C-alpha cells in the first residue's frame with residue numbers, strides 16, 4: 001500500500017508505448033501513485049505486476065454500487081478533498097426514510113413522493129435515488145412485506161435498516177435482486193450481518209458511534225470476513241460532529257491511505273432534531289463536506305429544489321462549465337413583435353440573463369448561442385461568440401420567420417460586435433443592451449413603453 | 454491498524470478583527486484551522502450575522518417574502534435597523550445606500566449621511582455601510598458618510614480596484630474597517646489587498662469580499678475561490694490572504710426566481726416561504742464552510758436558522 005511513482009514504475013513494461021495516453025510509463029506511474037488513473041488504462045501490465053499493483057491502484061475510497069440497471073447508484077471513489085483540485089466523482093445520493101409501522105396508505109404516498117421527485121435543471125434530471133426502509137414494527141413479516149411493496153412499486157435503490165439480523169434476513173428473501181444496502185452491522189451483530197451480506201453479495205453499512213477508532217476497527221473486522229463493499233456511519237447526528245467525522249474519514253482515506261476508513265459514508269441529518277429546514281441545512285453541509293448517502297425524513301419540493309441545486313453546484317467539474325443547449329428560448333409568452341436578445345450558452349450566464357428578463361415581465365425571445373460553455377466576455381475573447389456565428393444562428397433557428405421585426409439586442413460588453421453583425425445580417429439592426437444583466441428589466445421596460453419595437 | 458486523527462499542521466492564521474463601539478464590540482476571524490475543525494486547532498468562535506437594510510424603500514424591488522416582514526419600517530431606515538437589532542437579534546446591521554445610485558434616486562452624500570447618522574443613533578450593534586456598487590458615486594458618498602460615522606468602528610465598503618484609494622484614506626482617517634471587493638478570482642483578490650497595503654492601509658483592517666453569488670447562480674465559483682483563499686492563508690501563511698471574509702448574500706439570493714416565485718407560478722417547486730429561506734440558508738452555509746466570517750442576510754429567519762446550525766458547528770463534540 002502507498003507505493004511511490006518510482007516503485008510502481010518498476011512493475012510497468014517500460015516500453016513507453018503511449019497506449020495509456022501518457023507519453024511514458026513513468027508519467028503513467030506518477031498518475032497512478034496519485035490515484036488519478038486506473039491501472040487498467042495500461043493494457044500491457046503482466047499478471048504478476050497486476051497482483052502487486054491492484055492494491056495501489058485501488059481508489060483510496062472504495063467504489064460501492066447500490067441498486068440495479070440504469071438506476072444503479074455509485075458511491076465513493078473520491079480522490080481529493082477540495083472541488084477545485086478535481087471534480088468530485090459521485091454526487092451525494094439522497095434517500096427518503098420510510099418506517100414500516102406507518103399505515104399502508106402513508107407508505108404508498110411516500111413511495112410515490114420518491115417516484116415523483118424528479119426535477120430538471122440545466123438539462124440534468126435530478127431525483128431522490130433511494131428509499132431507506134426502517135424497521136420499527138419488530139415484526140419480520142411486516143418488514144418484509146413493506147420491502148416487497150417498495151420494490152414492486154418503485155425503481156428506487158433500497159436501504160434495509162434494522163440492527164436485528166432476522167429482520168434483514170426476512171426482507172432480503174424478497175428484495176435481494178434490487179441490490180440493497182444492508183444497514184447496519186454493529187459491534188453486537190456484525191458476524192450475522194456479515195454472513196447475510198456475503199450470502200447475498202450485498203453492500204453493508206457499518207455503524208459505531210463510539211468514535212472513529214471503534215468505527216474503523218469494526219470496519220476492519222467486517223472486511224476481514226470478506227465483505228468489502230462497506231458504507232460508514234459514525235453516528236454523528238449534529239452538524240458539528242458530522243463535519244468533523246466526515247472530514248476525518250475523508251482525510252484519513254485520501255491523505256493517509258488508511259484503508260479501514262476508505263469507504264463511502266452515510267448520514268441521517270434529520271436525527272439531529274428540528275424541522276425539515278434544519279434537516280435540509282445539515283444535509284447541505286453533508287453535500288459540501290463528504291457525505292455519500294443522505295437519508296432524509298422529509299422531501300417536500302421546497303426542500304428538494306435547493307438541495308438538488310446545491311448538489312449540482314458542488315459536484316460540477318471545475319474545469320468544465322455547465323452548458324445549456326443552443327436554442328431560441330421563449331421567456332413568458334412572446335409573439336412576433338416581442339424583443340429578441342442573444343447570449344451565450346454558459347449556464348450561469350443563461351440563468352442570470354433569463355432571470356432578469358423574467359423579472360422585467362416583458363415577454364421576450366432569448367437566442368442562446370453555443371459558446372462551448374463560456375461567458376460572454378470569455379467567449380468573445382476566445383472567438384467563440386462572433387458576428388458570423390451569430391448571423392448563422394439567426395438563420396439556423398428560423399428567427400426571421402418567428403419574429404416580424406429585425407432588431408437584435410446584444411450584451412453591452414460586446415457592443416463592439418454590432419457593426420459586424422449588421423454586415424452579416426442585412427436588414428437587421430443591432431441594439432446594444434446594458435452591460436450588467438441587472439439592468440435588463442429597466443432596459444426592456446423602457447424599450448417597450450417607448451414602443452421602440 | 455490503529456487510527457490516528459488526520460490533523461493538518463497550518464502555519465498561518467486568520468486576522469482577528471474587532472468592530473463596533475462601546476460595550477457592543479464584536480470580533481470576527483481569528484481562526485487557525487479550516488472552518489469549524491476544532492479537532493485540529495483553534496476554530497472560529499464568533500461569526501457575526503447581519504441583516505441588510507436600505508436607505509430607500511425597496512418595495513417593488515425586494516421579494517414579497519421580505520417586504521411582508523419589514524412592512525412599514527422600510528420607509529424609515531432607523532426604525533428598520535432597530536427592528537433588525539431588537540426583534541430579529543441581528544449581530545450587525547448592514548446599511549446599503551442603494552438610493553445613492555444614479556439610476557435609483559441619485560441621493561447626495563449629504564442625504565446619505567443623514568440616514569447613516571439616524572441609523573447609528575438607533576442601534577448599538579456594529580454597522581456595515583455599503584455604497585450602491587457604482588464606483589465613482591460610492592467614492593463620493595463614502596467620503597462624507599465615513600466622516601459622519603467617525604469613531605464608531607464601522608465597516609465600510611466596498612472598495613474596488615477603481616476606487617480603493619478614497620476608501621482607504623477615509624477608513625484610516627475615521628477608524629473604520631474596509632471591505633475589499635474583487636471579481637471572483639483569487640489573484641485579483643490578493644492584488645487588491647496588496648494595493649491597499651501599499652497605499653499605507655493597515656492590512657489588519659481589511660475584510661475580503663470574494664464576490665458572493667447564490668445557490669444555482671455561480672455558487673460553486675465563489676465557494677472554490679473562498680476555499681482557495683483560506684487554504685493559502687493557512688497553508689502558505691500568505692499575509693495578503695489572511696483577512697476575514699464577508700459573505701454578502703442577501704442581495705444576490707433574493708433576486709433569483711427560485712427564492713421568490715410563488716407556488717402558483719411554479720407548482721413544481723413547493724411552498725415559496727421555506728424555499729426562499731432555505732435558498733439563503735444553504736448559500737450562507739456554503740460560504741461559511743468555505744471560510745466566510747461574516748454573513749449579510751435579508752431574511753431574519755434565514756439568519757436565525759444559520760445561527761442554530763452555527764451553534765451545532767461550534768459545540769465541542
Ligand code: B12
Pocket residue numbers: 321341342343344346348349352353373374375376377378379380381382409410411412413432433434435436437438440636637638
Ligand atoms: C471565469 C473566467 C474565465 C473562465 C471561463 C469560465 C466560463 N465558463 O466562461 C476561464 C478560466 C476558462 C477563462 C478563460 C479565458 N478568459 Co476569462 N474570465 C473569467 C472571468 C473571471 C469571469 C467570467 C464570468 O464567469 N462571468 C460571469 C458571467 C455571468 O458573465 P457574462 O457571461 O459576461 O454575463 C453577464 C453580462 O455579460 C450580461 N449579459 C450576458 N448576456 C447578455 C445578453 C444581453 C442581451 C444583455 C443585455 C446582457 C447580457 O449579464 C451577465 C451578468 O451581468 C472574467 C472576468 C470577469 N470578472 O468578468 C474573465 C475574462 C472574461 N476572461 C478574459 C480572457 C481574455 C480569457 C482568455 C482568452 C485568456 C485568459 N485571460 O485566461 C481565456 C479564453 C478561454 C478559452 N477557452 O480560450 C478577459 C476578457 C477580456 C476582454 N475584454 O476581452 C476577462 C474579462 C478577464 C480580464 N479582465 O482579462 N476565463
Ligand code: SF4
Pocket residue numbers: 012013014015016017018019020021022023024025026028041042043044045
Ligand atoms: S500503456 Fe503501459 S506500457 Fe505503454 S506507456 Fe503506458 S504504462 Fe507504459
